[in-house]
Amino acid sequence: MPDIRAFPEYFISYEWNGKHALYGYPSDTFSQFEWILSLEKRFSWLRENCKSSRTSSLYLIREMIQWGGSQNGVLQKFDDRLGEVNLVLAIEGTISKINDPTQAIQSALAIPGMGLTYASKMLRFFDPNKYGALDSRVRSALTKHVSDAGIPKKIHDGNAVSMTNGYVAFVRYLESLQKALESDRVNRPPCSLPKGPGETGWRAADIEMALFCWAARDEP
Numbered sequence: 001m002p003d004i005r006a007f008p009e010y011f012i013s014y015e016w017n018g019k020h021a022l023y024g025y026p027s028d029t030f031s032q033f034e035w036i037l038s039l040e041k042r043f044s045w046l047r048e049n050c051k052s053s054r055t056s057s058l059y060l061i062r063e064m065i066q067w068g069g070s071q072n073g074v075l076q077k078f079d080d081r082l083g084e085v086n087l088v089l090a091i092e093g094t095i096s097k098i099n100d101p102t103q104a105i106q107s108a109l110a111i112p113g114m115g116l117t118y119a120s121k122m123l124r125f126f127d128p129n130k131y132g133a134l135d136s137r138v139r140s141a142l143t144k145h146v147s148d149a150g151i152p153k154k155i156h157d158g159n160a161v162s163m164t165n166g167y168v169a170f171v172r173y174l175e176s177l178q179k180a181l182e183s184d185r186v187n188r189p190p191c192s193l194p195k196g197p198g199e200t201g202w203r204a205a206d207i208e209m210a211l212f213c214w215a216a217r218d219e220p
Contacts, residue, residue, distance in 0.1 A: 001146050002214045004180050007202075008189050010210035018069025025067075031191040035067055040193070043125035047095050056087035061111075061122070068121050068133075078113030085112060098127050101171045105164050116155065116163040120170075124205050129196055132208025134170045141215030142173070149173045174204040181207070 002010075016036075017027035025035045043064075046057045065075045090111050097103035108119035116134060123131040142149045150173055155166035181188075181202050188201035196203035 001148075002177075002211065004177070004184055004186055006214075007177075007181060007186055007207070007210045010213040011206060012189055013213045014209045016212075018071075019066065023063075023066050030189070033191060033193055037192050039064060039067060039125050040128055043122075046091070047098070047126050050088075050092050050095055054088060056091045058082075058087060061087075061091075064121060064125060065113075065118060068118060071117070072115075074113050074115070074118050076113075078111075081112035085110070087111070094122070095126065098123070098130075101131075101168045102164060104131075105167045106160065109160055109163060115157055116167060119163075120167055124208065128194070128205035129203045131171060132174050132204045132211075134167055134208075135212075137215045137218075138170075138208065138211050139166075141211075141218050142170075144218065146173075171204070174207050177207050178202055178204065 012030045015027055015029045020027050020035065028034065028036045039060075042057075042060055046055070046060060050056070062075060062078070065078060068074070070076075090107070094104060094107040094111070097107050104123055105116075105119060108114060108122050109116070111119065111122070114122070117136065120131065120135075121133040124133045139151065139155060142151045143153050150169040152162070152166050152169065154162075156162035178196075178198065181200050182198050186200055186202075188195065188203075188206055193206065194203070195201035196206070
């Protein structure tokens with residue numbers, strides 16, 4: 001189980017550079033997190049203005065996929081299936097349901113090319129206070145080491161019900177960690193990213209970033 005007191009250390013050690021140089025961006029590292037901060041600001045704008053501007057910000061979604069490294073050809077899948085949906089309505093639908101984890105992830109999963117990893121990344125950028133990304137590294141470490149996290153032992157990729165249930169359980173786990181950090185008064189290290197609403201400053205996305213580094217211990 002992750003040590004709550006070690007979360008600041010995990011957070012400081014966060015580094016993500018999946019194809020960053022290929023797209024002309026620096027690695028995302030403490031304390032600047034340049035690309036993450038840029039994406040958060042623009043997803044926040046999209047959340048506030050998608051209806052009035054009637055935009056789906058196609059290029060912003062593509063950039064979010066690029067930030068994630070486009071594993072397993074997600075960007076190609078996204079582009080190939082764009083003709084199947086009205087992307088403006090799909091993004092508006094996700095934003096309109098952002099306060100309900102079940103409906104939000106269901107809506108995000110319906111966007112072309114999105115599996116659980118990238119659908120959850122999208123929610124993470126739309127609302128960092130409430131959501132974090134659930135990728136294979138974190139999934140594997142939690143199911144292996146944290147029996148009380150509530151994450152299903154097996155999340156079946158491609159099965160909407162399984163992915164939805166798995167992600168909602170993850171959101172609840174992030175909430176429990178957030179409460180524990182507040183209770184133990186473990187402050188998030190100061191950085192360029194906005195602080196959360198609580199006294200310690202942790203947002204769900206920050207906690208997920210710390211978990212990402214904690215989970216890296218299992219990798220060779």
